[in-house]
Amino acid sequence: MQDLLTYLEAEQPKINEALDREVGELHPLVQATIKHVLSAGGKRLRPLLTMLTARCLGYGRDDIYPLACALEFLHSATLLHGDILDGAELRRGLPAAHTVFGSTQTILAGDALLALGNKIMARPGIPKLTECISEAIMHTATGEIAEIAHVRNAKLTEAQYLDIITGKTAYLIQASCRVGAILGKANKERERAAASFGLSLGIAFQLVDDALDYASTSEATGKPVGADILEGKVTLPLLLYLRDMEGPERETFTRQFEKKILVASELSDIADKVRQGGYADQTRTKAKDYADRARDSLLRLPDNKERKLLETALDYVLTRDK
Amino acid sequence: MQDLLTYLEAEQPKINEALDREVGELHPLVQATIKHVLSAGGKRLRPLLTMLTARCLGYGRDDIYPLACALEFLHSATLLHGDILDGAELRRGLPAAHTVFGSTQTILAGDALLALGNKIMARPGIPKLTECISEAIMHTATGEIAEIAHVRNAKLTEAQYLDIITGKTAYLIQASCRVGAILGKANKERERAAASFGLSLGIAFQLVDDALDYASTSEATGKPVGADILEGKVTLPLLLYLRDMEGPERETFTRQFEKKILVASELSDIADKVRQGGYADQTRTKAKDYADRARDSLLRLPDNKERKLLETALDYVLTRDK
Numbered sequence: 001m002q003d004l005l006t007y008l009e010a011e012q013p014k015i016n017e018a019l020d021r022e023v024g025e026l027h028p029l030v031q032a033t034i035k036h037v038l039s040a041g042g043k044r045l046r047p048l049l050t051m052l053t054a055r056c057l058g059y060g061r062d063d064i065y066p067l068a069c070a071l072e073f074l075h076s077a078t079l080l081h082g083d084i085l086d087g088a089e090l091r092r093g094l095p096a097a098h099t100v101f102g103s104t105q106t107i108l109a110g111d112a113l114l115a116l117g118n119k120i121m122a123r124p125g126i127p128k129l130t131e132c133i134s135e136a137i138m139h140t141a142t143g144e145i146a147e148i149a150h151v152r153n154a155k156l157t158e159a160q161y162l163d164i165i166t167g168k169t170a171y172l173i174q175a176s177c178r179v180g181a182i183l184g185k186a187n188k189e190r191e192r193a194a195a196s197f198g199l200s201l202g203i204a205f206q207l208v209d210d211a212l213d214y215a216s217t218s219e220a221t222g223k224p225v226g227a228d229i230l231e232g233k234v235t236l237p238l239l240l241y242l243r244d245m246e247g248p249e250r251e252t253f254t255r256q257f258e259k260k261i262l263v264a265s266e267l268s269d270i271a272d273k274v275r276q277g278g279y280a281d282q283t284r285t286k287a288k289d290y291a292d293r294a295r296d297s298l299l300r301l302p303d304n305k306e307r308k309l310l311e312t313a314l315d316y317v318l319t320r321d322k
Numbered sequence: 323m324q325d326l327l328t329y330l331e332a333e334q335p336k337i338n339e340a341l342d343r344e345v346g347e348l349h350p351l352v353q354a355t356i357k358h359v360l361s362a363g364g365k366r367l368r369p370l371l372t373m374l375t376a377r378c379l380g381y382g383r384d385d386i387y388p389l390a391c392a393l394e395f396l397h398s399a400t401l402l403h404g405d406i407l408d409g410a411e412l413r414r415g416l417p418a419a420h421t422v423f424g425s426t427q428t429i430l431a432g433d434a435l436l437a438l439g440n441k442i443m444a445r446p447g448i449p450k451l452t453e454c455i456s457e458a459i460m461h462t463a464t465g466e467i468a469e470i471a472h473v474r475n476a477k478l479t480e481a482q483y484l485d486i487i488t489g490k491t492a493y494l495i496q497a498s499c500r501v502g503a504i505l506g507k508a509n510k511e512r513e514r515a516a517a518s519f520g521l522s523l524g525i526a527f528q529l530v531d532d533a534l535d536y537a538s539t540s541e542a543t544g545k546p547v548g549a550d551i552l553e554g555k556v557t558l559p560l561l562l563y564l565r566d567m568e569g570p571e572r573e574t575f576t577r578q579f580e581k582k583i584l585v586a587s588e589l590s591d592i593a594d595k596v597r598q599g600g601y602a603d604q605t606r607t608k609a610k611d612y613a614d615r616a617r618d619s620l621l622r623l624p625d626n627k628e629r630k631l632l633e634t635a636l637d638y639v640l641t642r643d644k
Contacts, residue, residue, distance in 0.1 A: 027467040081433060085426050104407050104470060107429060111403060112463045114433075118440055119456040125449035134441040134452075141434045145349040148426060 004312040008048060015047050018065035019072065022120065026112055033101045033109035037076045040094045046071035046176040049313065053177045053194050056306035057184025063124075067183065070120040071176045074133070077113035078140055078172070080106050085148060086231050128182050136175035143167020152232040154242060154254040161236055162203070165210070170202025193300035197310065200294035205317045207287035210235035212322065214271055215280035226271030230264060236286065237279040244277070284318070291318050326634040330370060337369050340387035341394065344442065348434055355423045355431035359398045362416045368393035368498040371635065375499045375516050378628035379506025385446075389505065392442040393498045396455070399435035400462055400494070402428050407470060408553050443501075450504050458497035465489020474554040476564060476576040483558055484525070487532070492524025515622035519632065522616035527639045529609035532557035534644065536593055537602035548593030552586060558608065559601040566599070606640070613640050
């Protein structure tokens with residue numbers, strides 16, 4: 001993992017410089033909101049994946065930085081709009097942008113970031129790039145819509161849950177890798193391998209995120225413990241817990257949860273039971289399965305330093321505790 | 323004008339069929355919101371401009387319909403988000419989407435439409451198309467941001483006002499024409515001519531819109547009379563009125579307007595004075611100047627049936643009373 005951190009440390013100044021330069025071109029009114037969301041930590045996972053995949057496939061040019069940043073912009077746009085939709089108050093321990101700047105500026109800032117990401121991606125004049133990005137954004141929007149459509153639906157199936165997280169999280173991570181492969185002029189098989197790697201990594205990433213929501217403390221994640229259940233989000237730890245419940249008990253919970261009858265303290269108690277029952281750990285085990293799939297996909301990419309770092313990124317995703 | 327209406331009548335079923343087909347692919351949760359904004363009238367001006375420009379330049383394929391619709395989707399996305407930002411309650415005489423479906427669904431529907439528009443535009447694999455569209459969306463977002471930044475700023479200059487309307491309205495209309503030119507494989511000069519035509523037409527369109535806000539009745543526009551001044555928007559009729567005010571009187575108004583001291587009835591009185599002073603008419607005269615510029619640009623396009631219809635579109639924009 002140390003190798004990846006060293007790599008990231010070396011590249012982060014150039015990534016951040018590119019981020020600042022592009023954001024500096026936007027209207028001053030939205031800059032503060034955008035800087036707020038960009039500076040709220042984040043490991044620049046998506047730009048890093050784009051750079052590593054591109055370089056793994058032989059891309060050596062420095063215009064990789066703004067292109068890699070475009071993925072961070074698109075991701076940040078989904079965070080800005082998403083936090084409004086979820087009514088989330090915190091983002092990585094800091095107040096969510098809409099609580100500081102208001103909904104108007106946050107919607108505008110998200111729209112500006114979406115436009116900026118698309119504009120940067122159109123620069124090289126490679127149709128496949130914009131196709132890849134536009135599809136990913138479409139999937140992301142659809143995933144977010146599906147998530148909202150299923151709020152408080154305790155009858156959600158595991159397959160539906162996987163569809164939701166694949167859409168809202170994994171497709172943009174897949175695109176981060178695919179963009180790298182397209183820039184690296186990968187042949188079809190390698191482009192597919194990079195895409196599969198990204199998709200599986202993305203699913204693993206969200207599974208760990210959903211496990212962390214139940215497993216870790218507020219200080220570590222920067223979000224309240226059990227934030228998901230409080231927002232009415234049904235994620236895998238809760239689904240696994242419900243599957244093991246007795247029939248009548250499950251029916252009671254399902255009915256009360258749907259009707260918003262349960263108060264915060266009751267929901268927190270359930271979150272505790274989910275954690276104590278080991279369902280967050282089971283979710284992490286599932287994440288490991290997806291990470292293994294991602295590892296298999298990597299074997300179809302050239303065996304070099306960057307491929308090793310991509311493999312390390314998998315370990316980072318699996319072991320992170322915030 | 324009759325020719326244009328006949329053309330529109332013949333094409334509208336195919337445009338609407340393409341709109342329905344594309345929207346039908348989206349998640350059911352956002353379809354109702356999207357159908358609401360799409361069905362709230364609208365003359366499909368942007369798709370029509372794309373089709374006419376493309377055909378004027380010799381493009382004969384039927385895949386023009388979804389591509390033309392992409393412009394309507396992008397436009398509708400800006401309406402959905404824009405009405406939330408403005409706190410507008412009505413849109414063409416119907417309740418604005420966010421008042422019916424709530425902000426969450428309206429933000430999501432706007433994001434889905436933005437993604438859909440970009441995705442459709444990426445289909446033909448022509449880099450210039452996506453570049454054109456991404457730039458237009460960036461300008462549109464920037465224009466909306468600037469408009470919000472200048473709410474209640476009675477010291478706005480005419481140049482700043484023109485920048486705002488060029489961004490928020492004219493660039494997407496410019497793109498509608500430029501997309502047609504790119505599809506029609508226009509040479510550089512003709513592509514520029516189509517773009518100039520669209521930009522001037524777009525500015526004229528918004529000037530007339532801003533004049534109508536002061537000049538016409540609520541039944542005609544489907545919006546309250548003087549809605550702009552009530553929302554704190556400073557548009558050209560008000561700017562012209564202020565320019566003719568005595569110094570001290572203007573300063574008093576400026577201060578009170580900025581501080582939101584004026585109540586609705588006082589603002590309505592000012593709107594009446596703006597109308598009675600002929601400032602809406604002066605704004606229409608300005609629109610005519612831009613329409614003349616647009617007409618000049620048309621001369622650089624091939625002289626055929628479609629060019630005549632594009633010229634008629636100018637008359638439609640200038641003479642519309644709602």
